[in-house]
Amino acid sequence: MMQKAEKKMKTYLRSVERRLHLPRDVKKRVMADFTSAIESRKEAGKSDAEIYAELGTPAQVATDLNEQMKAYAYIRSPWRWVCLALSALSGLVLCGKCGNALIMLALVLSENRSVGVIGGADGPTQIFVTRTEESILQGVTMPAIILIMSLIGWYCLGHLRGKK
Amino acid sequence: MDDRFLQQLKKGVLELLVLETVCNGSTYGYELLTRLKERSGGLFMLKEGTLYPILYRLEDDGMICSSWSQGEGRSAPKKMYTATEKGQQERLHRWQMWQTFSETVNSFYPRGENE
Secondary structure, eight states: OHHHHHHHHHHHHHHHHHHOOSOHHHHHHHHHHHHHHHHHHHHTTOOHHHHHHHHOOHHHHHHHHHHHTGGGSEEOOTTHHHHHHHHHHHHHHHHHHHHHHHHHHHHHHHHHHHHHHHOSOHHHHHHHHHHHHHHHHHHHHHHHHHHHHHHHHHHHHTSEEOOO | OHHHHHHHHHHHHHHHHHHHHHHTSOEEHHHHHHHHHHHTTTSOOOOHHHHHHHHHHHHHTTSEEEEEEOOSTTOOOEEEEEEOHHHHHHHHHHHHHHHHHHHHHHTTSOHHHHO
């Protein structure tokens, strides 16, 4: 019975914490105080049911805490959308390049197989293969770098810390 | 309209009242809320969330500090707030400011009309 009540309380606290849109350190700070608030009420002789009724549902508690702690929340810069657009664009380019590379590779493999059957004419095939590898790398590196950088930019610009 | 005016007034003095209460002895969130409610005759009935940004501002400014105190019996530890030396000085300074402020505001009080 006791364990069940404790489990319910832990679930309650976790659901509040999950709904807080705050930086990790601020969230930890708030949850430390909120847990103390529950413990104080228990010490004052209140039952779990009374505590839940007084504090409200996890969604209500989190909405209130998010509202009150607005000054501590992350600032989301509108510039992050530019980063997202850039990452979508570079992602598309990357997909195109990869698709091309796969077709090329399939062609090379099928040619290799036929060369293997005929035998003797390895030279031109070898050149074709190396040229293909070089061009694959050249085409893919830039969009991949842009994709990674813009995704980092998207994350960072959505998690700016403001003045309190 | 009345509500908004009262809300603004409360907002302005809440930090001073919280600082004053912590300066009167180490306390934790729930006790602070109860004391504020009792001493103000129910005028300052706050939610937990309203208190946290004020406590964090005071703590970040070095006027109060927090520590964990062991609860009585089987209860878990609680986060206690204690005033620092800087907090005690600031409290006196703010009360002086409040004194001047309230005297100035009171001097505008329309005496003739209400007598």
